[in-house]
Amino acid sequence: MTAFRKKLIEVDLPLVAINDASAREKHLRHGHPSTMHRWWARRPLAACRAVLFASMVDDPSALPDEFPTEEAQRRERSRLHSIIKRLVVWENSNDEALLAEARYEIARSVARSRNEICPASPDGVLAYLRDYAPPVYDPFAGGGSIPLEAQRLGLRAVASDLNPVAVLINKALIELPPKVAGKPPVNPDARSAGGAEWRGAAGLAADVRYYGKWMRDQAFERIGHLYPKAKLPDGGEATVIAWLWARTVPCPNPACGVPMPLVRTFQLSKKSKEHYWMRPALKPDSKRVSFSVQNHAGDVPKVGTVHRNGVRCVACGVTQRTSYAREESKAGRMGEQMTAIVAEGDRKRLFLPPSEEHVAIARAAEPKWRISQKMPATAHLVSGRGYGISRWSELFTERQLVALTTFSDLVKEARDEVRKDEGSEEYANIVATYLALAFSKNTEMNSSFSTWEADVVSVRGVFGRQAIPMIFDFAEANSFANLAQNWSIRVEWVAETVEQLPVSLNNGETFQADAAATTYSVIEPVIVTDPPYYDNISYAELSDFFYVWLRTTLRDVYPDLFASMLVPIDEEMIAAPRFENSMERFERLLRRALDLIRQSCAGNVPSAFFYAYKQQEEELGGKASTGWEMMLSALIGAGFQIVGTWPMRTEGKGRLNAMSTNSLATSVVAGLSSARGECAGGDADAVPAGVGAGVARRARPPEA
Ligand SMILES: C[S@@+](CC[C@H](N)C(=O)[O-])C[C@H]1O[C@@H](n2cnc3c(N)ncnc32)[C@H](O)[C@@H]1O
Numbered sequence: 291m292t293a294f295r296k297k298l299i300e301v302d303l304p305l306v307a308i309n310d311a312s313a314r315e316k317h318l319r320h321g322h323p324s325t326m327h328r329w330w331a332r333r334p335l336a337a338c339r340a341v342l343f344a345s346m347v348d349d350p351s352a353l354p355d356e357f358p359t360e361e362a363q364r365r366e367r368s369r370l371h372s373i374i375k376r377l378v379v380w381e382n383s384n385d386e387a388l389l390a391e392a393r394y395e396i397a398r399s400v401a402r403s404r405n406e407i408c409p410a411s412p413d414g415v416l417a418y419l420r421d422y423a424p425p426v427y428d429p430f431a432g433g434g435s436i437p438l439e440a441q442r443l444g445l446r447a448v449a450s451d452l453n454p455v456a457v458l459i460n461k462a463l464i465e466l467p468p469k470v471a472g473k474p475p476v477n478p479d480a481r482s483a484g485g486a487e488w489r490g491a492a493g494l495a496a497d498v499r500y501y502g503k504w505m506r507d508q509a510f511e512r513i514g515h516l517y518p519k520a521k522l523p524d525g526g527e528a529t530v531i532a533w534l535w536a537r538t539v540p541c542p543n544p545a546c547g548v549p550m551p552l553v554r555t556f557q558l559s560k561k562s563k564e565h566y567w568m569r570p571a572l573k574p575d576s577k578r579v580s581f582s583v584q585n586h587a588g589d590v591p592k593v594g595t596v597h598r599n600g601v602r603c604v605a606c607g608v609t610q611r612t613s614y615a616r617e618e619s620k621a622g623r624m625g626e627q628m629t630a631i632v633a634e635g636d637r638k639r640l641f642l643p644p645s646e647e648h649v650a651i652a653r654a655a656e657p658k659w660r661i662s663q664k665m666p667a668t669a670h671l672v673s674g675r676g677y678g679i680s681r682w683s684e685l686f687t688e689r690q691l692v693a694l695t696t697f698s699d700l701v702k703e704a705r706d707e708v709r710k711d712e713g714s715e716e717y718a719n720i721v722a723t724y725l726a727l728a729f730s731k732n733t734e735m736n737s738s739f740s741t742w743e744a745d746v747v748s749v750r751g752v753f754g755r756q757a758i759p760m761i762f763d764f765a766e767a768n769s770f771a772n773l774a775q776n777w778s779i780r781v782e783w784v785a786e787t788v789e790q791l792p793v794s795l796n797n798g799e800t801f802q803a804d805a806a807a808t809t810y811s812v813i814e815p816v817i818v819t820d821p822p823y824y825d826n827i828s829y830a831e832l833s834d835f836f837y838v839w840l841r842t843t844l845r846d847v848y849p850d851l852f853a854s855m856l857v858p859i860d861e862e863m864i865a866a867p868r869f870e871n872s873m874e875r876f877e878r879l880l881r882r883a884l885d886l887i888r889q890s891c892a893g894n895v896p897s898a899f900f901y902a903y904k905q906q907e908e909e910l911g912g913k914a915s916t917g918w919e920m921m922l923s924a925l926i927g928a929g930f931q932i933v934g935t936w937p938m939r940t941e942g943k944g945r946l947n948a949m950s951t952n953s954l955a956t957s958v959v960a961g962l963s964s965a966r967g968e969c970a971g972g973d974a975d976a977v978p979a980g981v982g983a984g985v986a987r988r989a990r991p992p993e994a
Pocket residue numbers: 329330331332333334429430431432433434435436450451452453456803804805806819820821822823829830861862863864
């Protein structure tokens with residue numbers, strides 16, 4: 291048995307530095323994994339990096355021979371903290387010298403527990419960590435922050451999640467890049483250029499860029515005619531960034547009867563020097579509302595035609611309840627009308643009135659195939675359900691379906707191209723995986739549930755919130771544009787992420803598993819994880835939006851992962867209304883998962899749990915609870931001893947989030963020990979003090 295030594299996470303963490311770096315991360319773009327694909331409730335990499343390091347490194351109080359006095363221990367702790375403070379800075383993510391320093395500290399602690407000497411060279415340390423450090427396992431891996439950071443620290447990372455989309459993201463972050471470490475790109479351009487040294491996954495990134503561009507060119511050849519340029523008043527032309535549309539329902543006023551355009555706002559740009567809005571007017575001859583573009587601030591109507599009290603007809607001024615629009619939509623009488631065109635100008639956006647020619651072109655689009663999946667009847671977070679929308683394909687215009695089916699087909703064709711250029715099935719599948727992620731992320735910007743945001747003058751994707759609310763006025767982005775949300779940017783963001791992924795000796799492993807039903811085959815892992823919180827996010831329901839496209843695009847590559855028509859939902863560990871006694875069910879499953887974790891986890895290293903929870907005590911399903919208390923009692927019930935709790939600010943305060951009643955303010959990490967191992971050093975019986983820090987130990991041994 292290896293010796294148990296108190297770890298840094300049980301004693302002290304530089305919280306201010308960790309929280310500052312975590313908060314900053316929310317605003318990062320280039321190369322951050324969150325830009326590769328959406329996942330909900332991602333933990334900041336900074337917090338994960340710090341927690342992993344502090345969970346693995348011995349606290350100096352556990353080393354009385356080396357640090358006999360409190361002062362010596364304090365100095366050593368402060369040295370370790372200085373490593374964490376540098377580690378959490380995003381710009382240092384790939385600082386090899388700093389990572390080598392951090393890995394050495396971890397390897398030293400592992401070596402101590404085995405009474406061995408730690409190798410000194412960075413490569414020796416990596417090999418030692420691979421062979422002797424326990425693997426880090428995250429059974430609720432989601433967007434992969436924890437496994438990714440474990441891999442960065444040179445540890446073997448193992449990730450699982452119930453959700454196939456999450457599993458795919460984790461594969462892309464930790465499993466695939468090490469397979470191509472140092473491999474040069476295979477595309478003809480790079481081959482003919484020759485010579486360059488390709489470090490890490492840079493060769494893969496170059497291929498993602500090349501074949502992503504190849505896809506764009508192919509797609510433009512096939513469907514470019516559906517994306518006409520806008521005609522400018524001076525006779526010139528401009529590439530369209532987005533076409534803006536309003537859904538319409540017929541005005542029920544018998545004296546009126548015009549199709550009522552439903553818009554949240556008439557504003558197109560709120561930028562001070564570019565204040566644009568669209569003015570509705572009734573065309574007397576056509577009994578139809580038309581739109582012109584205005585660019586002076588004064589007269590902008592304060593509200594749109596959709597507001598809390600209902601929907602208003604701009605022609606006759608009569609307001610109907612919103613339920614009227616819902617019923618009309620269900621009866622198949624909801625239409626859509628172009629309201630404006632946004633085009634690329636010289637370092638600015640151009641706002642133009644709708645064009646009959648462009649409307650006709652959009653209406654001519656006919657996809658060759660469509661995704662067939664129905665939405666589950668319980669998809670309560672997809673508000674379109676109430677409007678008679680029952681299939682995922684109905685969240686897209688016909689032209690969007692043409693574009694998405696074309697790009698989906700092209701991922702498969704790009705895979706064939708890579709195979710032709712390089713000859714290996716495995717590498718072709720790897721490149722196709724990243725192109726499919728770019729494609730999947732692009733669907734979010736190419737839905738009739740994407741919106742035009744006048745404050746940032748850009749298209750906002752479907753998931754401004756952790757739900758898909760009904761959208762009446764939507765933006766149809768042009769994937770072939772040069773600015774804003776387009777295919778090339780999606781590919782570039784994936785490539786930048788790939789370029790910066792850690793590619794060490796230690797290959798990550800990813801699989802799909804129900805954390806409440808699996809007995810882990812991972813041997814004595816260190817568990818660092820982040821379970822779901824009650825009904826805060828319906829991962830399966832939301833991720834179907836991506837899954838239906840990923841399945842059709844990648845099923846040949848990952849037949850098991852994409853076997854089911856939709857994301858598995860029955861085993862999901864959330865307190866969604868679709869489950870009977872949903873609160874009790876959630877707590878029961880969480881307890882079961884924690885039981886399984888405790889039975890499998892390494893005994894000589896604490897497990898760490900991130901837990902996002904609502905700070906204020908509130909009524910949850912009629913039962914007074916704080917999620918935090920429930921989590922602590924579930925951990926203790928599973929046989930863990932709580933050895934430290936840390937308040938961490940890992941939740942963003944995005945505008946939409948802050949408005950939502952569901953927003954979580956704070957996450958807390960608890961460093962916990964399971965039963966096994968002899969304790970050396972440490973404070974035995976202090977009780978955890980809620981959200982502050984607390985230390986305790988002694989727990990049940992694992993069941994036989
Ligand atoms: C809070 S999120 C994890 C977020 C992750 N730490 C990150 O940084 O992106 C919780 C995850 O639990 C997953 N999940 C829900 N029920 C599950 C189950 N029964 N087994 C395994 N994973 C499950 C969800 O799909 C979700 O990805």
